[in-house]
Amino acid sequence: MPAVPAGLAVRDGELAIDGDPAADPVLVLRAAVEAARLRVPLSRAGLERLADAQPEFGDPWPDGARELFVELLAAGDDAIDVVEALDFAGVWTRLLPEWAPNRNRPQRSHYHRFTVDRHLLEAVATAARYTRRVARPDLLLMGALLHDLGKGYPGDHTEVGMRLAADIGRRCGYDADDTSTLVRLVQHHLLLTDTAHRRDLHDPLTIAQVAEATGTVEFLELLATLTEADCRATGPTAWTDWIADLVGTLVGFVADHLIGDANLPSRRRLLLTDAVEQMMSSADTQVVGAGNTVTVVAPDERGTLSRAAGALALRGLDVLQAEAYSSAGPPAMAVSVFRVVLPDTPVDWERVANDVRRAVGGGLALEARIVERARLYRRRGALAAATPPSTVTFDTTAATDATIVQVHTEDHIGVLYRLTRILTEMGLDIVSAKIQTMANEVVDTFYVVGPDGPTLTAEHQREIELALRHGLSAGQE
Known part of the structure; x- marks a missing residue:
């Protein structure tokens, strides 16, 4: 021994x-x-x-x-x-007396598999496997231990956690700079996942905002590693290959920005591959499903993205991300690209493509079919968990050429179809959509342009919110 x-x-x-x-x-x-x-x-x-x-x-x-x-x-x-x-x-x-209120404390979100205190220890254990990625392993490990410590106290857990981290960092002997780093790790521990899930990663303004928050490549590396450790310690759905790819893409773009190389590929260049441009040249509706991506090319008409999303919902394909692009023509064509969650059983892409074509052409009673499907296959998670309140927020400053509409609501069959249909009915063009699912909740983020340009007026925002809330309440009945 x-x-x-x-x-x-x-x-x-x-x-x-x-x-x-x-x-x-x-x-x-x-x-x-x-x-x-x-x-x-x-x-x-x-x-x-x-x-x-x-x-x-x-x-x-x-x-x-x-x-x-x-x-x-x-x-x-x-x-x-x-x-x-x-x-x-x-x-x-x-x-560490600040630990006491977190002992055996249940999480508010069904996303988590551990109590708050065990989650913090699991996050530390995961971070310990990644210490070679960062210049300051000690700050990574301390940040992992402290990032959710505020959950045991009243108020916003991040704001409370920042105050706790400041006191603990000073008390345990870190200097002002290192203590500030701990506080910022707590402050921004959700930044990368929230941004990756809910923002357009090819918008220069998105990247600039994250770069401003992180400040240096060294801090970005700390935050990225903490983010992965936090997600892996949360549960199996919190860090999938899809999420890792999103966060990795964001971190890469931000790192390039911080070192002065911020040439982002445009959304148009990413969507319009040679294969898609060939599809557009036919001037009719075409649908191609492969892997976890569904590409829809159709004559440019309002509602194409919404109707395609409805058809995918009928086929049980949950959408993770949707991107849209319209060409000026002639002929004017719309491209919608969906990234979906593949079910456990093989996908019959021919049937999916046929349904999407029928839906885009107005040949499917989408609303009636989705209501019937929801009645028959209401998700067990939604039945077991409390229904979250729906919220609708607008941001006219965080995107380069669009208004961001974010909807937080209960997850149910066809929710993306209903939201996109309502936005279209309110005169909006949907540039992109990002969908984040957390247990029985979803946060859907839409980049939209109104009839008068990218900035929606306050009056238009109020009417859009009214329409969205009404549509969500009807869809949950």
């Missing part, structure tokens, strides 16, 4: 604590580090000794405490049982 520091011993497969915690306040961390390193539990007698005699860490922490604390976090999965044993014994909160 490897040698252990003074005051500790391995007996009967457990780590015993023979030293006096009252005389040596960081003995608890030396014991925790050794227990994780040797993959042995802390003995019951040792935990009882700590519970009886361990003093609270002061302000500032004792000398050497921060380095040992980070070393414990760096043990990754092997640290989880050790920390939970210390917490069960009432010792962990003597080091």
Whole structure:
């Protein structure tokens, strides 16, 4: 058995604590580090000794405490049982009293598989596997531990968490710059996923805004690694290949911007491949499904994207992202490209293409069919979980040439069809749409242009919101 520091011993497969915690306040961390390193539990007698005699860490922490604390976090999965044993014994909160309100706290979102405290430990363990990606592994691990700490307190968990991180960073001995980095990691821990899911990554303004928030490539690398660790610790649907690709694309564009190389490929150049341009030259409706992408080319008429989305919903294909482009012609043609979630069973692309063609041409009773499908196949998750309130927001400043309409509502069959149909009926051209699904909720983001240009008036926004809310309430009945 490897040698252990003074005051500790391995007996009967457990780590015993023979030293006096009252005389040596960081003995608890030396014991925790050794227990994780040797993959042995802390003995019951040792935990009882700590519970009886361990003093609270002061302000500032004792000398050497921060380095040992980070070393414990760096043990990754092997640290989880050790920390939970210390917490069960009432010792962990003597080091980090802000932890207490998060103990065994359930998450508000069904997206999460762990309680708040276990999620934080899982995020640290995941981050520990990625420390070679960043210049400051210690800040990555501390950021992972603190990023959701505010969930145990009243108010917005990010704002509360920033205040907690500022106090903990200073107390444990970080200088002002490092403490600021911890605070910013908490502040922006949702930035990359929210932006990747809900914004046009090929809009220069999107990239510039994220670049302004991150500031340096070094911080961007920290944030990107924390984001992946956070998502992987959330649950299996929070970090898929699709999400990894979105976030990776965003991070790449932002890094290029930060180093002065911000030549983004335009949406038109991405959509109009040689194959799509060949489809457009035929001047009739064509549908091609391959992999997880459905491409629809049709004469440019209002509602094409909405009707195509309705046909995909009838075929059980959930849309992750939709992009639209209209050519001036002649003839004027509309291109809609959908990225979908493939079901467990093989997709009959010929039937999908036939339904989309019929829908685009007005040959399917989409509303009636979607209502019937929703009645027969109402999702179990929506039945089991509380219905979230619907919200509609507008942003006229965050896009280069469009207004952003964001709808947060209950997920149900045909929701994208209904939303896009309503937006079209309100005189809007939909440039792109991004769909984020979280358990029984969706956040659908649309880049739209109105009849008078990209900026919607306040009056038009009010009418659009009224129409969307009415349509959503009707669709959920």
